[in-house]
Amino acid sequence: MKYLYLFFAVTFLTPLFSSAQSNYKPGYLVTLKGDTLKGYIDYKEWIQNPRGVNFKTNVGANQTSYSIDNCNAFGANGLEYYRRYILPISQDKVQASNLTIGVDTTTTTDTVFLKTVTSGKNITLLTYNDGIKRRFFIAENNSTAIELIQHLYLDPQETSRIVTQKTYTRQLQQLAAKYQPQDDKLIKDIPAIDYSEKDIATIAYKINGETNYATVQSATGSxxxxxxxxxxxxxxxxxxxxxxxxxxxxxxxxxxxxxxxxxxxxxxxxxxxxxxxxxxxxxxxxxxxxxxxxxxxxxxxxxxxxxxxxxxxxxxxxxxxxxxxxxxxxxxxxxxxxxxxxxxxxxxxxxxxxxxxxxxxxxxxxxxxxxxxxxxxxxxxxxxxxxxxxxxxxxxxxxxxxxxxxxxxxxxxxxxxxxx
The missing domain is CATH 2.40.160 (Porin)
Structure with missing residues (x-):
């Protein structure tokens, strides 16, 4: 029994004796006034999109905390990039046990940092995860980001059946027709894609054209x-x-x-x-x-x-x-x-x-x-x-x-x- 007590003592006291770890990487930060600061970003394992970040002008400087209230964008060079947006965000659930009967189109307007997935001459693909679900957004030529919509809900006529409303495929088809009107195959292929980073990023790549496509996913993956x-x-x-x-x-x-x-x-x-x-x-x-x-x-x-x-x-x-x-x-x-x-x-x-x-x-x-x-x-x-x-x-x-x-x-x- 004494070994059991020792084990749990070590288990629960370890976090108390372990200082909060920093992981500063070369990067930049843009203030709300538009000033670009070069320095070091405290790069974390952000499972959900962060609402703030620590920044240093150099390795030996004191850190300064920035949030959505005073930061417009930040990034760790070659790793991850975030930009501040004020926009409506869907609130419907995607877990089978939490689905509503009939579609739930509830949204809330919030100020958030969206993470860049891909960026090119025509569109930028961004993502946001707040614990409710992961969403994807499209910004045309650095304009306001628009959510790519997918709704999951229970069929009102047969509540044991889950309906998937793929509004995002129509949104992507419109963008493909606008920027790559000659590519009929691209427009026809879009309805078959899943609401996943891999599939949507592939479409964004084709909409932007090969020579103008950039991705940070390979640098930040598992x-x-x-x-x-x-x-x-x-x-x-x-x-x-x-x-x-x-x-x-x-x-x-x-x-x-x-x-x-x-x-x-x-x-x-x-x-x-x-x-x-x-x-x-x-x-x-x-x-x-x-x-x-x-x-x-x-x-x-x-x-x-x-x-x-x-x-x-x-x-x-x-x-x-x-x-x-x-x-x-x-x-x-x-x-x-x-x-x-x-x-x-x-x-x-x-x-x-x-x-x-x-x-x-x-x-x-x-x-x-x-x-x-x-x-x-x-x-x-x-x-x-x-x-x-x-x-x-x-x-x-x-x-x-x-x-x-x-x-x-x-x-x-x-x-x-x-x-x-």
Whole structure:
């Protein structure tokens, strides 16, 4: 139990001791007065469009915070570019569980920073994500941006059916006819595209013409790296009967892991999705005394457990430099176990000393079970990942009258190779 307390103490205190990380990149900022300032932008992993940014005129200067109230545009050179707009923004949901019956055309006018996806001589494609959904906008020749509209809703006549209203295809067809009137194929192909950055950017590219197309997506996209690792897994199992009699068992086994990390933004590297595969084991040996009528009982239950698992995790680096990183990860682990050397028996001893052993029916232990996972780790030079992990107690049997649970504490090291 003391290891569990230590694990959670480290998990929750790490963010407090880790200073907020800055990631200054060469860039620029345009004030509302139209002044262009060259310097350094604190470039973040913006899952949603930012409403402000920190700026320095040089690396050693104090930072100044800018927001939509005093900034017209900013960018990190070769990475991401944002521009301030005041415009109506659709508010309808896109998750199936939140769809309305009939189309919802509600909009709200807001001042926001739109991110540039592509820019050319005719149109600029921009995007905005506020947590409700991701939207795309088109600005012609630096004019006011217009949202490319897509509505999802439930059919009023058949509420189990989802209707997709692709207004954006007509909007893009009009732009294609205006700027590339000779390209009949382009106009015919547009109705088949999805409301995705890849598809819409391809159309924007063709509307602008090849020689005038620019993109920052390749510079700011995701990246992958791989890892292999070895850990010591200390499994703690508990066998408990209905009358609260029970026994604990603990065993340490090696754990072999390998997998892939997906960096959401390769130029920041704060947020990752880790796909981890591994194998480990557990040797459980329970024994306890009890009382049954006029006899004393001595119960033993034994088994060897071999487990293969898949553990997708969300990993966040609270401290992130090229030399070292400190992270916390949470995940959901899918386990498949096989059991060997199984035995379950009870010895009954009467007051006169007579004893008898009874072989009991071995518990119905699950082959497949799911548990949550947590880790804290320290990465050195983007190569060595040293971590401690904990899997909370999970029941692994289906029998009534007693339960078998297992938890684990582990320490390990991974070797990382590929992207930083």
């Amino acid at each position: 990246a992958t790296r791989f890892f292999v690792g070895l850990a010591l897994n200390d499994a703690v199992s508990k066998f408990t009967t209905s009358n609260a009699i029970g026994s604990n068992a603990s065993s340490a086994f090696p754990q072999i892991t390998f997998g892939t990390d997906i960096l959401i933004n390769k130029n920041v590297g704060d947020l990752l999705v880790r796909l981890e595969f591994g194998v480990t084991g557990n040797k459980a040996n329970y024994s306890f005394n009890g009382q049954d009528a006029n006899s004393t009982t001595y119960t033993t239950l034994k088994y060897n457990q071999s487990t293969g698992f898949f553990n997708p995790q969300l990993l966040y680096n609270f401290y992130n430099t090229s030399a070292s990183k400190v992270y916390i990860a949470i995940g959901t682990q899918l386990n498949y176990s096989t059991y060997t050397n199984k035995s379950y028996s009870t010895r009954y001893t009467l007051s006169g000393g007579y004893s008898q052993i009874s072989d009991d029916v071995f518990p119905d232990i699950k082959s497949f079970f799911v548990n949550v996972t947590g880790k804290v780790g320290y990465v050195i030079n983007n190569k060595l990942d040293i971590y401690a992990g904990y899997n909370p107690s999970t029941r692994i049997n289906d029998n009534s009258g007693f339960s078998i649970t297992t938890s684990s504490l582990k320490i390990g090291i991974n070797y990382l190779f590929g992207s930083k």
